[in-house]
Amino acid sequence: MNEYNHIDVRPFGANAGAEVRGIDITSPLEKEVVREIKTAWQAHLVLLFRDQNLEPQQHMTFAQYFGEPQKAGFVPTLKEFPFIRHQEFNKNPGEKISKIGGVNLLWHHDDSFWKVPSKGSILHGIDVPDVGGDTLFVSMIAAYDALSSEMKSMVDNLTCYHDLTFFIQDTIIEEMGMQALERIKKENPPVEHPLVVVQPKTGKKALYVDEMHVSKIKGMHPEESKCLLEFLSQHTSKPEFQCRIRWSNNTVIMWDNLCVKHRGVHDFGTAHREMQRIALVGEHSPKAP
Secondary structure: OOOOOEEEEEEEEOOOOOEEEEEOOOOOOOOHHHHHHHHHHHHHHHHEEEEOOHHHHHHHHHHHHOOOEOOOOOOEOOEEEEEEEEEEEEOOOOOOOOOOHHHHOEEEEEOOOOOOOOOOEEEEEOOOOOOOOOOEEEHHHHHOOOHHHHHHHHHHHOOEEEEEOOOOOOHHHHHHHHHHHHHHHHHHHEEEEEEEEEOOOOOOOEEOOOOHHHHHOOOOOOHHHEEEEEEHHHOOOOHHHHHEEEEOOOEEEEEEOOOOEEEOOOOOOOOOOEEEEEEOOOOOOOOOO
C-alpha cells in the first residue's frame, strides 16, 4: 500500500536517504503533507528537497512543522533571525579555515554535548560550489544492526562522555586563549549519554557515538576505551551505512540527529559556500534500550 498520496519519495540509499519531490516547501503545507513528510523522515532518516528557494521566514515556518527551533548558542546567526545559524566558507579569498571553523569536517552528532541534544536539523544551501562540498550521513541504526550479537550485548550497557571541547581544546587555547577554554568548559561540562539509544518513534536501536565529541567510555580503562572507540569509528564510517548528498543551490536537507551522524567534505578549494541551518529542540535526553 502506498504510504504517500501527496509527495513523491525516492530513496537513494538502502539504509538512509530519500529525495522528496512534488511539493513546494516555501508555501504553507497541509496537515496530510506534513504527516507524510514525517513518515518519510522516520523511515529514511535523511530527506532531500531540491529547488527550494527558501527565504529565512519560510525556513522558520517549514521547521516549525517538525519541532521547536533551537537557540544557536555561540554559533553565528542571521541578525534578524536568531534561530537560523549561518555558516560561510571562503567569504574572503585566501582565508584559512581554522580547526574551530572546520569542525563540521569530522563525523559528529549535533549538540551531543548537551543533556538534551537537538532532535534534528534543516539545512539550506544558499550558495554552494559547482564541484565538491558534499555532506555525508550514516545510519547509526544500520551500523548497530550490523554488529555481532556479542558486541551488541556489550555496547548495549555502556555510557559515553560527550565533551564540546574534546576535539578542539588545543585550538581554542591557540585561537581564543586559556581563559576562553576555561569559560567554555564551565558553561558546557561533559555529559553522559548511552552508547546505544532507542529511536522514540520506532523503538529501533542506534549507536550514539562520534569522533568529535566522545572522549571516553565510562568505567573503562583508557586503553580499553580508546580501542573500542577506534573500532566503532571505523565500523560506523563504512560506506555501506552511508548516503552522500551532492549539493546545488536551494537544496534543503533535514536529518534525524539522534540516529544519524554526519560530516562535511572540504574538497571545494577556495570556492564560496554559504549555508543556513535551523536545529530543532530535543524532546528528551537520549534513552538507553
